[in-house]
Amino acid sequence: MENDGKRRAFLKVLGLGSVSLGTAGYSVVMEAEKAEKKPHYGMIFDQNKCVGCTDCEVACRKVNAVPEGQVRLYVENKTDPETPMEKKYVRVSCQQCEEAPCVAVCPSKACHRDAKTGIVSMNPDDCIACKYCIVACPYDVRFINHKTKAAENCNFCLNTNLAKGKEPACVEACKYKALVFGDLNDEASYINQILHVKDSVRMKPTFGTKPSLRYIPVVKVGV
């Protein structure tokens, strides 16, 4: 057994040596890096396309069994009363922060970052419902689920649609393509292609939370 381990270590050294020498080894390293690179899921909300139909809200509640009267996702009407004909809506939901205060403050690690996907999610069984995460979230998008008695946030349908290989329920439901979901670490992904050509902003960037949600705002350019 012990010998075996030693031999493997020896082979590893040999392997590393050849990698640094030959170009053939180079591609091997590339391969390994690719496999290690974790996804970083993000979402775009395009205000120019959203009509405020709330289909996304309905789909979310159904797929994730959110109790009556509660939401993970809300479409807020932000139409300026001065210009009532120019409708404006904004998606309100967890911003999937890279530096997430909710994860930092949770005393029981119920609110955590999923190891495989990097998505901020919940383990309802560990939640003691102290609400620390709710008051710590700068975006006020967490709540105690009446049924599970645990805190909850939008987790891109991690345990529901994503687990089945589908897109998040809201993205699926939006007939107007106002929502785009994808891997920000994948240069070729559709979400990155859009971000390359369109201006987008993050909510409350001054909090230093590095949200993964991007918003494409309605911008009026003169007549």
Next chain:
Amino acid sequence: MNGAINFTYGFSHGVEWGWPIAVYLLLAGISGGALIVALLVRFYKKQHEDTPLLKAASLVSFVTIAFGMVFLVGDLEKPLYFWKILINYNFTSVMSIGVMAISIYIPLTLVMCLYLFEKEISMVLAKKSQLLDYFALVMGILRKFRPLIEVLSVVFAVVICAYTGFLISVLVRFPILNTAILPALFVVSGLSAGTASASMVATWFFKEDAHSSDMKTLHVIEWPIMAVEMMLIAMLFVSLLVGNEFQQTTTVAFQSGVYANLFWFGVMGVGFGLPLVLNFALGKHVAHSKMAFYLSGMASVTGVLCLRMFIIYAGQTFGV
């Protein structure tokens, strides 16, 4: 904040951390404050006997922190899951750090009580001689560590007061809470509520003479503590007033509405005004009366409760 796009809707319902938390913060402050003051008086005066003040402070600190835990755990929606904190310990969470500190602090206050009430406990146990033997054995060992336990008690009492401030000062959404002054304010107001509680209990239960040397000392340090407390509150207000646009909007909390009343009548009027009037404005006769002593002590504690309530409620009402 960016002007291009924004949302103002939130999923929480106003004040998520309500009065049980404010009461917990008060009790933790009293507990820490009482022990700090009594032990510092002991160290400073190099006392070796068990004074009524130390007796009172030990009892107060143990009872208040124990009750505090009841409020803290009772406010959870799943109180029976409290043990999960201990299993899934999170080093980045002030709450986890606080729970760890409390689980050291409560035994410390308990041991302090054992030291100070050794005679009384022995008397109760006298009927069951076997238990009495065990107790004497345990106390024999504990007595060796008393100087160490006393120092540790002061250290952890400060940690307890300060952590309650850090607990809520990390909440970046709320400008009134998210300030560096808050932990300091909680330590100092804890001292003033702790001093008042310990001196009231010492005179009421342990027959301390209201004009004894220890009580005089407390009476002297009471006012500088109050002055520092007022200064810290003023600093908090000014830092909001000269802050960014979100900090400025929160100053309304001090100016109008129910929270402003709580602040001006409760914190300023009852907490600071009443003790000052009773002790300085109405002449020596009133100032030295028993009634004034208890009334001003209770006013101090009420004032600190109002301060905690104001911070918790107004703090969470004015969010960014």
